[in-house]
Amino acid sequence: MLKAKTIDPAALELLKKAATDGIETVWDRYEAQQPQCGFGTLGICCRHCLQGPCRIDPFGNGPKAGICGTTADVIVARNLLRQVAGGAAAHVDHAYEAVEALELAAEDKINYSIAGEDKLRQIATALGLETPSKDTKALALEVVRVAYADMSNHSRQPLQWLLANAPKERIAVWQSLGILPRNPDREIREAMHQTTMGMDADPVNLVLATAKQGLVDGYAGLKLATDMQDILFGIPSPVVTEANLGVLKSDSVNLIVHGHVPLLSEKIVYWAKKLSAEAEAVGAQSIHVAGICCSGNEVLMRQGIPLATNFLAQELAIVTGAVDVMVVDVQCIMPSLAQVASCYHTELITTMPIVKIPGATHIPFTLENADETAQTIVRKAIAAYKKRDPRKVRIPDQRTTIMAGFSVEAITAALAQLNPQQPLKPLVDNIANGNIFGVVATVGCNNVKVTQDSFHVEMVKELVRNNILVAATGCSAHALAKFGLMNSEGTERFAGDNLKSVLTALGHAAGLGAPLPPVLHMGSCVDNSRIGDLVTAIARYLGVDTAALPVAASAPEPQHEKALSIGTWAVTMGLTTHLGVVPPVLGSKSVTELLTQGLTEVIGGKFYVETDPILAAQGLIADIRAKRKALGLTI
16 A cells, blocks of 8 residues: 555655554545545636635536636636646745845845856846946846846836747747736736636636746746846756755754745755754764755755655655754645654744744744844754654665756856867757757656656656656656666666767766766756756757757646646747646646647647656657657657
């Protein structure tokens, strides 16, 4: 029974311990929810006004419209638009915090430095700002003003961040469809208005509005957040560390950072090093920081902090009995963590005003008090260590070496070892000759409906075996890291011969003495913009639309609204975007066909749903083969 829940041996071991310890986990709660509501699963339940909720009979024997006359097509399209707007709102809010942090840092009002001056000048150039003679902090404030202008744009002009960074061919397509976003907050507000009772009843118009939300997410969320964080904390470069729950240490203070925004987690990493003597004074060897979800990915990329686990196993980290403090910021945080922590010595700490959990300790975080908050949290972990019960500790002996930190700049630097004048040429040449048959980006979550990590791992093994280069972010990156797909040995074990030869050449050129991994860890969920930047750069180099490239995307185990908003952005970029879990749209045949077929005719990309990992890989390969044929490349 346990094997159906996860393929991760560490998680399997801790699920048994959880059962012994009487701990309820996400898998138990999923089973208690069965059977789940069929109307909700199909997306044909509407509760947008107080006359409902209304449900449409999918078999045609009962109600065919809601009380107001809304059809199943409209209900499904309206629900989808709200979900994608919700995902975009999460990323835009994240980006806004990063912009605010850069502003205060540039004004010397907070204790954050500007570590990524190269990125700052790169962004300033793209925005058309003069750079050579300007002071770093003055230039940072100019960049901040452009970002704030987008956030407060009251004109009909599109987002400047989008115009400066998106492919020109794509901008023309989006403009022709009338979906270029103006002010992200305005677009999200408009989506909420558009989906209230008595508003839009045209499913096609609602789907186009959904595409606009994808652009909001892509450029006012993902791209903006990544750019700001690179300016503040520096551009990631390759690092080597480990992944899985075996990274926890029985003889050290274990402090886990969990969530998505690195503004606090970066400070915690700093103060964990500074306060190590205090940990040694209570008998610990060190203060050991590990990460869960995208806060983990962020400090991995820049600081080499190991990954503990991804979304679905966050409770199991506490079940080890070895976690002294788990500190959370925003997004993908299970409220159940407080209950699990209460059964051990672990202290769960919330930090953000919009994330409070009964039973957790709340320590307010602001940019102004970041150092004080981080020190308080680290010292709480030291104090908790003294309360640890060794009889309750079981750390699985599961950890895998991983290489991460593949920003676009790091990839370009590696390619420049082969061709300094045209760094992209070796990559493009190997795509053209078929050594790299195509590129697939795998992103997103775990979903309890899927055996944990199985879809990510099995699909990607099939892709790399067929010489498809994979770039990964978010919880997908965690999954692939745990199973050996992010190290040189993974190239030897899993990559097809042609891909292996390319990765070996690149690895040796970069001075590694071994191949690059078959899956490139490109960061957190917002760092999907790095993949967008790479795709844009390749398209620009070739002089073609991104929709023409042999590139696809996949969310193998999506669970969050953010996965839908990221996927929608990928579709607007012209990419075929696979979903391994069926979204709640099947209650409308017309909306389903529009998303999976009709969009291709007007926007270039489409959603592709396949719940079998091997068939999903084969479908993506077939799509890439068709793109190659259209470009006249070898197939």
